[in-house]
Amino acid sequence: MHWHCKKRQSRKLYNMSGLGYLIKEGFHSIWNNKIMSIASIGVLFSCLILTGAAAMLSVNVSQAVENVGESNVTTVYLKNEVSSLQAVSVMRDIEKIDNVAGCEFYSKEDAIASFKGELDSVYEYMQGDANPLPNAIKVTMADLAKYDDTIKEIMKIEETDSYSNAGEVAKTLTRISSLIGNMSFWIILVLSIISLFIISNTIRATMYSRRYEISIMKSVGATNTFVRIPFIVEGMFIGLVSAVLSILGLMLLYNILMDLVQSTIPFDAIPFGSVAGVISLCFIVAGVGIGTLGALFSIGRYLKKEGNEILGW
């Protein structure tokens, strides 16, 4: 019996290469704790899908704003009897108004020309004197916040008749988009907290089911870092699975929804592919982050209380 002569040598062999073992332990935990793991994945999945849906909605709305947009250009229509020549002097007057950054004449001929190709019969029928459209001026404003006042000033000019409310639509859409932004911030916050809570509980459950092993590990001199690793692996993996599932789920959901919407209202939806990279990255970072954080919370509490001592005696 000469086990002591090996002492120095075997000491040197201790290092962190047990990492593979610890990672395997993490996966074992997930498997042994299937129901809780599935619940965690479900909650985190729902959280990410909702977040993603809000993001996609937001992106589409701001795209729509841009389309409607050139949003600070307002078309001011002149009265029917106002000729092109008179229009030029009206344009000068408008240019003098505060907050008007620029004007562009948009003649009735230009207006009717826009029907060409799309509505050729109308275009042909309404040439020359038959053109019922008014002359107009495209006004660019410097600051949209002063939109209402500026419009009021413009409408004071006698020759003006009406104005297109593209700016109004843009304003409404912008308001909706920021409302969505605000709401999603809170939804995301609440859901993240819930996910964090569920994941940390799942991992706490694993920890309690393995308290006996942990106490043995601690009694033979395992460091807290070492005890932590399998649980962190568990949290990260739950986060990763949730992220991957929700990326696929969101893609499916988005494509189905957009097909549905586009069959009723024609509009240019942003293709999922164009944002897939960013969304995937965000989801994976968020999922793995929440999973890891949840694990760290529960381990921190456990090791501070029960796990620091060797259980029972």
Next chain:
Amino acid sequence: MIEFYNVSKVYPSGTHALNGISLSIKTGEFVFIVGASGAGKSTFLKLIMREEEPSGGRIVINGKNLSRIKRREIPYLRREMGIVFQDFRLIDKMNVYDNVAFAMRAVGATADAIKKRVPYILELVGLAHKAKRRPSELSGGEQQRVSLARALVNNPSMIIADEPTGNIDPKMSYEIMKLLNAINEQGTTVIVVTHEHELVNSFPGRVIEINQGKILRDSY
């Protein structure tokens, strides 16, 4: 080397478990700790392992003052000790081999080191042929030998056993003590808490008797 200087322990409940204990256990000694139930024997061991901290006095182990060491140093202190429990503390979902290997994995040993060391230690406690069995398929004496193997596998400088024979029959108890004695002969310090006077009398060693938290007797 374990040194106690006027160590006392009062539990939060108000129980005075130890009252001014001073002693020194040298490397390579074989020490029995005896005393009535509630005398403070387990408390003495818990202080050595730093599972509990003393309320007064100073404990020095292998030159390290336990009141001064940082929390993250505790695991390394414990690697100096092999601990044996009365109730074996084996994990039944693992076989005998894995129960012993587990202690090496827990301190980050390489797969290579584990493969070399575990069979060697199992051979040592005479259980190489039962490596693939579950602990529940073994007798009490065999289970305690597995637990002893686990305590030894990380090459500690001392073995600390709290009533290691408390749950096994006299014949097996004798075998366990013989094993502990053999380990001691190789230079490992062995500290055994026991109730069994016959065992104490059958083996040479220092006997420290604790009574109501004080040392009543300390003799060879």
